[in-house]
Amino acid sequence: MDKPLLELSNVSFTYPGAEHPVLLEVSFTLQQGDFVAVIGSNGSGKSTLCKCFNGLIPHYYTGDFEGELKLLGESAEGKRVSELSRHIGYVYQDFENQLVRPTVLDDVCFTPLNYGLADYRERGLRALELTGLSGLGREFIWQLSGGQKHLLALAGALAMDPDILVIDEPVAQLDPQHARQIYDILRRLNEQHGKTIVVIEHHAEFIAEYCRSVVLMDGGRLRWQKPVREALTSVEELLALGIYPPDVTRAALLLRPDRQAAGEYPLSCEEGRAWFGRRADAVSAADSDSAANGRTLAAASAAASPGTGSYAAMEAAVSRAAAEPIVRMEQIRLSYRTIHKTLQPVLGGINLELYAGERVALIGNNGAGKSSLMKLIAGITAPTGGTVQVKGITVNGLPPERLSGMVSYVFQNPEDMFIDDSVRGEIAYYLKARKLADMDERVEELLQSFRLLELAERDARLLSGGQQRRVSLAIGAAVRPAVMLLDEPTANLDISTKQEMTRVLEALRGHVETVVIATHDMALVAEWATRIIVMSEGRIIADGDKETVFSDGQLLRRAGLAETQLMEMSRLLNLPQICSSLEEFTAMAEWRKGELIYGGSC
Amino acid sequence: MVEAVKRALNKISVEHIKLELLGTAYNSSSTFLGRLDPRMLLIWYLFFAITPWFIYNRTILLGMFVFMVVTTILSKVSPYIVFILCLGLVSQIGWMFLLSLFFGGGAESLLPMLTLTLKLSVISLASITVFSSLDPERLSDGLSALGVPDAFAFSLSYGYRILPTLLEEFHQILLSFRLRGQRPEKHGFLYLRTAAYYLRILVLVFYPLMLNTAKRSRTTVEALETRGYTYAVNNPKVKKLRLSYLAMQRRDWLFVAFTVVYIGLLFPLGAAVPNLLY
Known part of the structure; x- marks a missing residue:
């Protein structure tokens, strides 16, 4: 553990033409066998730091470079990227683009073959085994799922048997089950095979569970490097930088702000279970209206965000009975040719009706059929059997142009939606094609409500992930559709941008009647949805409001999804309802560690 | 008529083309020709792509044609490709025949044209046989072994690797245009308006596609660097290792021997019976 594997001393780097350095006097030591998470807000220099390790900076990206890099005790000066890369495997965030060969086995052997290692095939096979891809060797890359592609990118790096693995955002595009799978593999590599691992990560829950130490980057400087517990319990410092520690840790800060300095906060649900307890007077927000008892009522019902609770569900049920469904699917079957x-x-055999005013979350793991279902509603694919109706019109096989006033589909990758050269042009495209009279006002209004006024003349392709997402939503809203379908709107966003998404989704009100989101982001679902449809293997396995779906822990696991920490805590502590926000949780739970223990729960 | 065209057009989806294309490109290792040594196949192809131009003996050409038909069947080519080839040949002949009629020719002008068609068919069928039997990987390795620069050989195989991704993205962007665009209300004379609308967006799709690809390739180029590609290019030993799996086996020699004997017999036959059919 104490041998420094890699040392950066006083490294500064400035891109040519840039005014400010992206790295400023960074000194960093990577110990053999460590599992490090690099955190920091967008643009703080996380990726730049990692690209110094294998010499991409300064050899590939030239610029003003100062300082020294030592790898395995030797100075890296004068060594080329390809030489340094023998010891460092790098997995990119957009890992798909690093797969350059057509079949799995070819790709995994590519690196060792390039280095002229005669046993490249054995190395490739072993790397496939380590990542659980054995048996897929002859598959073509484009037939793999997103999770498998990521594993393959990792295997490609592992085939060289490197000392250090750098993984940029390992789980950004994966559903919770695959995310866990990837981290379990990383842990095994770290513990059993002695690999030193560096991840750039936004998800504090994974950091808490898997990493050993944390590096915080801020404005190009390395602010500190600390063991994981010490790092994540600095809740206020992290929040100030837009980094979100695990929910239980944040709840602890809200309940006992005085314990922060001592670092005595739980990081996981396991710990939380021992440290929190159910408040003796905790009453569910839903029950609170019927029975007027207890002092925490006010707090609890104020905390419950509007639209939760079973009243909203009841209202929806009433309006449902009266109204015609916006979308009606009958006996839908769909198959693809391979x-x-x-x-x-x-x-x-999908039967489904969606009504006006519903906020529907379509959840399930990758490959459960969420996107396919939405594409059927949008008329992008025609069903193999059954009928889809939107507002009473049968859409099977109707050309998309005819449907576009009723349905808008927002792709998972916003770049696929950018067909004009400015944000304004993107939003106006639909309106222009129809020569609508109030075009200019509508574009202005949309720019305003999605906070895009300042970006209006820029090319959408060059914006940040969160901005691109806002543009894609505005494009969808410009259509003023009856149904808006969003495919994974929070994928690839960092946590603070994700938090913003819920507010952006609010901006859709008034433009759209029904919104459907396909996602595996449970936090988004908990905060936003009024109706949850759970899919697994091409079927709907549950359909109901939050309470019904979330109270069944088995159900989520069966669908390959994970509860949020707050949900899990609510269940573990026997809280009267499943909490979806910190406020709700802190109103019902209390700090217990080291204090008198009340009887009852657990 | 219009309905039939519509139905046919519905069948030709982007998804369909993708499957057909990739099927043709990669589904070849199951055939007899697909297992042959790529270097040998390439040289074999060179022979059949060049010699027909210099042969005017119709019997020999016919013999070659028969051989090519057999290899084409052996390589299990997609019917679409054969259809396109026939369409090309027939339309070619058709035009020339019309022209010759215009200049006062008659049915007798068809015969010399048949000879030309025979040559073209031999060459086309040879191309189809070889290129559908060699998947991009083996083609790239074969070329590399025959001395074509590595960068070219690699881009060839990478081009195929990225093709599905590009098609996928093309499809998505096309959809974006269609979802937000407005098809002409009326089809217009002979569907001209609708056709113009589709042709226009088909062209427009390429702009966003190119920009997105440029953005994506940044990672790819960087990743190639970290995956030792430049090291390999500057290192002849690596090339040797990469191509070490290429070896002439019994079936390769048999195939060569058969070709040599067949062609060898064809020439005396051609000399003896120059007008076997016509």
């Missing part, structure tokens, strides 16, 4: 000319069933 390259081997066989039929791959994707959806089987």
Whole structure:
């Protein structure tokens, strides 16, 4: 543990033409066997730091470089990227673009083959085994799922048997189950195979569970490097930088702000279970209206965000009975043709009705059929069997142009939606094509409500992830559709941008009647949705409001999803309802560690 | 008529083209020709792509044509490709025949044209046979082994690797245009308006596609660096290792021997019976 594997001393780097350095006097030591998380807000220099390790900076990106890099005790000066890369495996955030060969085995052997290692095939096979991809060697890259591609990128790096693995945002594009799978593999590599691992990570819950130490970057400087507990319990400092520690840790700060300095906060639900307890007088927000008892009522019901609680659900049920459904799907089946000319069933026997005013979350793991279902509603694909109706019109196989006034579909990758050269042009495209009279006002209004006024003349492709997302939503809203379908709107966003998304979604009100979101981001679901549809293997396995879906812990696991920490804590502590926000939770739970223990729960 | 065209157009989806293309490119290792040594196949191809131009003996050409038909069947080419080839040949002949009629020719002008068609068919079928039997990987390795620069050989195989991704993205962007665009209300004379609308967006799709690809390739180029690609390019030993799996086996020699014997017999036959069919 004490041998320094890699040392940066006083490294500064400025991109050519840039005024400010991206790295400023960074000194950093990577110990053999460590598992480090690099955190920091956007643009704080996380990726730049990691690109120094294998010499991409300063050899590939030239600029003003000062300081020294030592790898395995030797100075890296004069060594090329390809030489340093023998010891450092790098997995990119957009890992798909680092897969350059057509088949899995070819790709995993690519690096050792390039270095002229005669046993490249054995190395490749072993790397596939380590990542659980054995048996997929002959598959083509484009037939793999997102999770498998990521594992393959990792395997490609592992094939060189490097000392250090750098992984940029390992779980950004994965559903919770695959995210955990990737981290379990990383942990095994770290513990059993002695690999030193560096991840750039936004998800504090994974950091808490898997990493050993944390490096905080801030404005190009390395602010500190601390063991994981010490790092994540500095809640206020992290929050100030827009980094969100685990929910239980934040709840602890709200309940006992005085304990922060001592670092005595729980990091996981396991710990939280021992440290928190159910408040003796905790009453569910839903029960609170019927029975007027207790002092925390006010707090609890104020905390419950509007639209939660079973009243909203009841209202929805009433309006449902009266109104015609916006979307009606009957006995939908869908299969795809594969390259081997066989039929791959994707959806089987789906019956579904969606109503005006609903905020529907479509959840399930990758490959459960969420996107396919939404594409059917948008008329992008025609069902193999059954009918889809939107506002009474049958859409099977209707050309998308005819449907576009009723449905808008926001792709998972915003770049696929950018067809004009400015944000304004993107939003106006639909309105222009229809020569609508109030075009200019509508564009202004949308720019305003999605906070895009300042970006209006810029090319959407060059914006940040969160900004691109806002543009794509505004594009969808410009259509003023009856149904808006969003595919993974929070994928690839950092946590603070994610938090913002809920507010952006609010901006859709008034433009859209029904919103459907396909996602595996449970925090978003908990905060936003009024109706949750759970899908698994091409079928709907549950459909209901938050209480019904979230109170069944088994259900989420069966669908390959993970509860948020607050949900899990609510269940572990036997709280009267499943909490979806910190306020709700802190109104019902209390600090217990080291204090008198009340009887009852647990 | 219009309905039939519509139905046919519905069948030709981007998804369909993608499957067909990739099927043709990669589904070849299951055929007899697909297992042959790529270097040998390339040289074999060179012979059949060049010699027909210099042969005017119709019997020999016919013999070659028969051989090519057999290899084409052996390589299990997608019917689409054969259809396109036939369409090309027939339209070619058709035009020339019309022209010759215009200049006072008659049905007898068809015969010399048939000879030309025979040559073209031999060459086209040879191309189809070889290129559908060699998946991009083996083609790239074969070329590399025959001395073509590595960068070219690699881009060839990478081009195929990225093709599905590009098609996918093309499809998405096309959809964006369609979802937000407005098809002409009326189809217009002979569907001209609708056709113009589609042709226009088909062209427009390429701009965003290129910009997105440029953005994406940044990571790819950087990743190639970290994956030792430049090291390999500057190192002849690596090339040797990469190509070490290429070896002439019994079936390769048999195939060469058969070709040589067949062609060898064809020439005397051609000399003896120059007008076997016509």
